[in-house]
Amino acid sequence: MAELDQVKNKDILEMINQNDENLKKLHDIVRKSFEEEKLIVDNLINPTDDYLNRGQLISDKVARFGGSWSFILIFTGILIVWILYNTLMLKQDRFDPYPFILMNLVLSCLAALQAPIIMMSQNRQEEKDRKRAENDYLVNLKAELEIRSLHKKIDVLLEEEVKQLFDSQVNHLKLLKQLSEHVDRLEKELKTRNNQQ
Secondary structure, three states: OHHHHHHHHHHHHHHHHHHHHHHHHHHHHHHHHHHHHHHHHHHHHOOOOOOOOHHHHHHHHHHHHHOOHHHHHHHHHHHHHHHHHHHHOOOOOOOOOOOOHHHHHHHHHHHHHHHHHHHHHHHHHHHHHHHHHHHHHHHHHHHHHHHHHHHHHHHHHHHHHHHHHHHHHHHHHHHHHHHHHHHHHHHHHHHHHHHHO
8 A cells, every 4th residue: 555655645746846846848948939020029119210301391281281182272263363363363463374374383393392392291101001010010929929929838838748648547547457466465365364264
């Protein structure tokens, strides 16, 4: 019986040690996943600051206003007033008679100035979109790393669980064998005692 108690105590200690090893492996996996994610989290938490100078702010405002219905309606109104004034007024009061050369010059200058300003704003918007896309990529990468980490944890748990089950079966078979041998010895002793009596 003392042998059986020793075997049981030994088995219990082995199972405790295995659980400790499993926990160590899981802690290692978690530590590695934190190290892999550190750069990603730093980039997401501390994005680069966008400092806009005065020219960039003006170009954004011009682009915002130049691409609005307010601009279209105001500019259309100005053009209509210009044309009506220069066609309905007396000849000496007209400052830009038909074919409205001055108006064409103003429109060309406005288009020539407005186009690069709008392009500056669009280029900066493209840069913001690129940074946003990079952040989205980093978030997706972080999610993928989390999923991989979870897969590793589950794999380790399953592997250890199967190993523990196998070891448990081996230990049970050993115990059964020892019990069987012990029962056989007892039977032999009983037979020899019965034969002696």
